[in-house]
Amino acid sequence: MDSPAHPVSLQVKDLRKSFYGVPAVDGVGFDVVGGEIHGLLGENGAGKSTLCSMLAGLYRPDSGSIVLDGDTVQLRSPDDAAARGIGMVYQHFRLVDSFTVAENIVLGDAAAFGRKARRGVEERVEQLAAEYGLEVHPSAPVWQLSVGERQRVEILKQLFRGARILILDEPTAVLAPHESDRLFEAVRLMVATGHAVVLVSHKMQEILGHTDRVTVLRAGRNAGEGVTNSLTTAGLATMMFGSTYTGASDDEPRALHTPGDDVLAVNGLQVTGDHGRTAVDSVSFSVRRGEIVGVAGVSGNGQRELHEAIAGLRSSTEGSVTIDGHDCSKLGPKQRHAAGLAYIPEDRLGTGLAPGLPIEHNMVLRSFSRRPHSRAGWLSSAAIAKTSARLVRDFDVRGARDGMPVSFMSGGNLQKAILARELTEHHEVLVAAAPTRGLDLAAAEAVRNHLHRERDSGRGVLLFSEDLAEVLDLSDVVLVMFKGRVVGSFARPDVDIEQIGLLMTGAATDEPTSAT
Amino acid sequence: MSGIPALFDRVVVTPRAQPSVSLRAGVPLLSLLAALAVGAVILVATGADPFEAYRTMFDASLNGSAAIERTLTYATPLILTGLAAAVAFRMRTYNIGAEGQLFMGAIAGSWLALALPEDLPAPLMLTAMLLGGALAGVLWAGFAAVPKAFLGTDEIITTLMLNFVALAFMNYLIFGSMSFWRDPSRPVPQGKQIPDSAVLPAISGRLHLGFAIAVVLAVLIWLLLRSSTFGFRIRTIGDSHRAARYAGIGVPVATLAVMSISGALAGVAGAIEVSGVTNRLDPKALAIELGYTGIVIAAVARLHPLGVVPVAVLLAAITTAGGSMQSIGVQVEVVVLLQGLIFLSVTAGEFFVTNRIGLRPGVVAAEGSGL
Numbered sequence: 001m002d003s004p005a006h007p008v009s010l011q012v013k014d015l016r017k018s019f020y021g022v023p024a025v026d027g028v029g030f031d032v033v034g035g036e037i038h039g040l041l042g043e044n045g046a047g048k049s050t051l052c053s054m055l056a057g058l059y060r061p062d063s064g065s066i067v068l069d070g071d072t073v074q075l076r077s078p079d080d081a082a083a084r085g086i087g088m089v090y091q092h093f094r095l096v097d098s099f100t101v102a103e104n105i106v107l108g109d110a111a112a113f114g115r116k117a118r119r120g121v122e123e124r125v126e127q128l129a130a131e132y133g134l135e136v137h138p139s140a141p142v143w144q145l146s147v148g149e150r151q152r153v154e155i156l157k158q159l160f161r162g163a164r165i166l167i168l169d170e171p172t173a174v175l176a177p178h179e180s181d182r183l184f185e186a187v188r189l190m191v192a193t194g195h196a197v198v199l200v201s202h203k204m205q206e207i208l209g210h211t212d213r214v215t216v217l218r219a220g221r222n223a224g225e226g227v228t229n230s231l232t233t234a235g236l237a238t239m240m241f242g243s244t245y246t247g248a249s250d251d252e253p254r255a256l257h258t259p260g261d262d263v264l265a266v267n268g269l270q271v272t273g274d275h276g277r278t279a280v281d282s283v284s285f286s287v288r289r290g291e292i293v294g295v296a297g298v299s300g301n302g303q304r305e306l307h308e309a310i311a312g313l314r315s316s317t318e319g320s321v322t323i324d325g326h327d328c329s330k331l332g333p334k335q336r337h338a339a340g341l342a343y344i345p346e347d348r349l350g351t352g353l354a355p356g357l358p359i360e361h362n363m364v365l366r367s368f369s370r371r372p373h374s375r376a377g378w379l380s381s382a383a384i385a386k387t388s389a390r391l392v393r394d395f396d397v398r399g400a401r402d403g404m405p406v407s408f409m410s411g412g413n414l415q416k417a418i419l420a421r422e423l424t425e426h427h428e429v430l431v432a433a434a435p436t437r438g439l440d441l442a443a444a445e446a447v448r449n450h451l452h453r454e455r456d457s458g459r460g461v462l463l464f465s466e467d468l469a470e471v472l473d474l475s476d477v478v479l480v481m482f483k484g485r486v487v488g489s490f491a492r493p494d495v496d497i498e499q500i501g502l503l504m505t506g507a508a509t510d511e512p513t514s515a516t
Numbered sequence: 517m518s519g520i521p522a523l524f525d526r527v528v529v530t531p532r533a534q535p536s537v538s539l540r541a542g543v544p545l546l547s548l549l550a551a552l553a554v555g556a557v558i559l560v561a562t563g564a565d566p567f568e569a570y571r572t573m574f575d576a577s578l579n580g581s582a583a584i585e586r587t588l589t590y591a592t593p594l595i596l597t598g599l600a601a602a603v604a605f606r607m608r609t610y611n612i613g614a615e616g617q618l619f620m621g622a623i624a625g626s627w628l629a630l631a632l633p634e635d636l637p638a639p640l641m642l643t644a645m646l647l648g649g650a651l652a653g654v655l656w657a658g659f660a661a662v663p664k665a666f667l668g669t670d671e672i673i674t675t676l677m678l679n680f681v682a683l684a685f686m687n688y689l690i691f692g693s694m695s696f697w698r699d700p701s702r703p704v705p706q707g708k709q710i711p712d713s714a715v716l717p718a719i720s721g722r723l724h725l726g727f728a729i730a731v732v733l734a735v736l737i738w739l740l741l742r743s744s745t746f747g748f749r750i751r752t753i754g755d756s757h758r759a760a761r762y763a764g765i766g767v768p769v770a771t772l773a774v775m776s777i778s779g780a781l782a783g784v785a786g787a788i789e790v791s792g793v794t795n796r797l798d799p800k801a802l803a804i805e806l807g808y809t810g811i812v813i814a815a816v817a818r819l820h821p822l823g824v825v826p827v828a829v830l831l832a833a834i835t836t837a838g839g840s841m842q843s844i845g846v847q848v849e850v851v852v853l854l855q856g857l858i859f860l861s862v863t864a865g866e867f868f869v870t871n872r873i874g875l876r877p878g879v880v881a882a883e884g885s886g887l
Contacts, residue, residue: 313758313762333762333763333764334763334764343762345762347758350759351756352759352762353759354751354752354760355755355756356755357751357752357755361751365752365759365762366763366764368745368748369745369748374745374748377746378744379744379747379748381743408531
């Protein structure tokens with residue numbers, strides 16, 4: 001390896017990036033020098049990925065600066081970033097399956113093609129692999145490799161191109177434990193040879209176990225930093241999820257009604273995920289009239305599968321779902337809706353709304369086949385327009401124009417449109433998945449007010465959110481999900497934020513905790 | 517900072533939410549003119565007189581009633597296969613099988629024309645032929661639709677394969693066997709002539725009633741997609757399967773229905789060709805890729821049922837003009853090139869209808885000015 005006179009250094013100062021007016025990274029700073037591993041810790045949606053994409057040259061920052069070895073740089077493209085020695089290893093690999101390891105490593109470098117050049121490349125790859133313990137056969141086609149090996153190829157690719165700063169985005173998300181251990185051994189070797197490594201993760205244990213310094217992100221901002229040795233799980237949890245929550249909102253007037261009968265009951269539910277693994281594992285709970293039950297958890301722990309199974313979009317293998325007294329376990333989404341379920345899906349544009357179709361169409365998505373929206377199979381465009389206009393007015397949906405695809409509208413207005421449709425139809429229980437994700441403050445507040453109103457009108461609300469502060473703020477009962485199971489249940493006022501934070505990250509004992 | 521990459525850096529493409537009517541009509545016309553201008557250069561380069569060539573083209577396809585009749589007659593099956601593709605593609609069900617469904621419609625239509633009593637009143641005979649053709653198209657599409665709806669089989673592959681089966685079957689009936697369809701009185705293999713009662717009456721000259729039927733069907737399909745709850749379902753599924761499932765729309769049932777409509781349209785096209793043009797089961801005259809051309813037409817019409825009609829007519833005009841250009845000495849390769857150019861240009865023009873092209877203010881240029 002070339003050993004530069006000064007260790008490489010990267011400083012990020014007050015970086016900002018918004019998408020359609022919604023800030024994703026809102027003033028983040030950190031620095032890393034050669035020879036250290038710097039951890040970036042934060043929940044999903046804290047802005048880690050956007051930050052990395054800016055460092056990798058994929059996005060251009062709105063403001064702020066990136067200082068490399070003392071010089072402020074503009075990273076114009078991923079190529080540009082790579083040329084300056086910043087190498088990004090994405091969570092989702094970017095490899096061509098039918099090419100060999102060596103071909104993937106030199107992809108995009110025309111000079112490296114040809115038989116003679118290839119032999120040189122393969123030798124160099126073998127050297128690098130041996131040096132860092134990243135064993136992989138240079139002439140093997142990528143489709144034959146395991147996930148762990150593919151990741152090694154990605155890392156080798158960056159080293160081959162001369163990366164001095166390596167950014168690893170959630171590198172262990174796809175790895176088995178023993179593969180993770182190997183990965184960190186390799187990372188240690190890289191650091192020992194003068195590389196700087198940025199380890200991006202939402203797993204506290206990983207950050208505590210393998211980094212020298214940590215920067216914690218929350219809602220696109222710095223939420224704390226420090227030398228890893230001086231930090232504790234509890235301290236990190238507070239930084240990640242916020243300590244502002246003090247239970248003060250207990251003083252506000254809560255539910256007007258004391259909780260009533262069960263309006264949604266889930267019993268022993270077992271759901272298989274997209275990859276054939278059990279995603280929801282014997283989950284049981286109930287939501288009563290006049291209460292909000294919030295489900296907390298780091299995303300990817302079975303929340304999506306759970307609410308999809310409740311809505312009837314995903315089938316369950318065992319257990320039952322009862323909506324307002326009707327057993328709906330074997331029914332489809334339409335019948336569950338008829339039984340009294342309103343559902344705000346996580347995926348606003350695509351599930352909750354048909355993106356390419358106009359607002360009128362989307363507002364009657366549930367009711368188009370009934371009067372007055374249609375008669376004898378023919379739509380009444382006048383009645384549909386009237387309903388749509390009324391909902392748009394009542395829920396203050398802005399930016400909609402006749403005939404314009406809803407995908408042109410902002411996230412907040414899309415969510416209001418879904419709320420308008422779901423809450424205007426007859427329903428007894430509302431299941432809301434990530435209802436405020438990506439919304440600006442005003443829109444998020446409007447959504448929360450609707451959830452309160454639902455509760456106060458004697459309906460049940462089941463809230464899924466990655467934003468722990470929001471769950472704590474809104475819910476009467478907090479459930480914690482981890483690895484497909486409900487690992488904790490807390491009823492107000494006995495809500496222990498520290499304990500919840502630990503349960504969410506799997507740091508607490510796996511014994512289900514209950515304060516009910 | 518080199519100029520060209522910097523300029524490209526500044527080009528901003530934003531989708532238009534609602535393209536205006538003048539844009540929708542104006543851009544295709546400008547595209548057509550642009551294609552003719554580029555074509556003129558090619559014609560000059562190959563030694564032809566572009567003015568004479570374009571006049572011949574115009575005369576052959578659009579000048580005078582005979583030319584117009586020829587063009588519209590050729591457009592008739594293309595409208596129907598274009599609709600067949602448009603209605604299915606609207607739901608993102610890719611029925612590539614209009615070709616085979618058309619053959620099966622032609623086989624069923626000619627069978628009814630030959631098997632039913634010759635002295636049947638013409639309206640009855642023609643109704644039977646067209647319905648029979650439609651039914652045959654539905655059944656043939658069904659071989660792909662049922663597995664698609666219930667097992668998720670890829671309909672692109674199954675419908676495409678069924679085209680070859682249908683073609684082989686039709687060829688067998690005339691060239692491979694002494695079938696019911698084949699005329700035994702002739703030594704050269706040929707289909708039996710259908711009775712007069714089975715021939716579609718003319719609207720004008722050689723233009724037959726089939727053209728009117730195709731246009732009426734285009735309007736009906738347009739209404740069905742736009743104003744019926746069935747159309748609502750199709751549009752929802754076509755836009756997002758997940759949103760459709762969320763709304764409780766049954767995707768398998770809709771798949772069967774849409775494939776049936778698509779197959780019926782292609783089947784009717786086959787029966788109409790037999791009844792109005794070939795007057796016998798004539799594989800050589802039917803296997804001219806009417807089904808595949810329909811896919812191109814649907815795509816250019818952006819899957820709009822009413823758009824299919826003018827696009828089919830345009831394509832028919834280009835095709836009928838092609839033959840006459842060769843007669844004045846323009847090489848066949850140049851004719852095909854011109855046809856492709858016109859179509860490509862009109863299709864590419866769509867980009868400017870659906871997108872707005874602009875330049876970002878010259879931030880990049882200002883930054884680089886220090887160099």
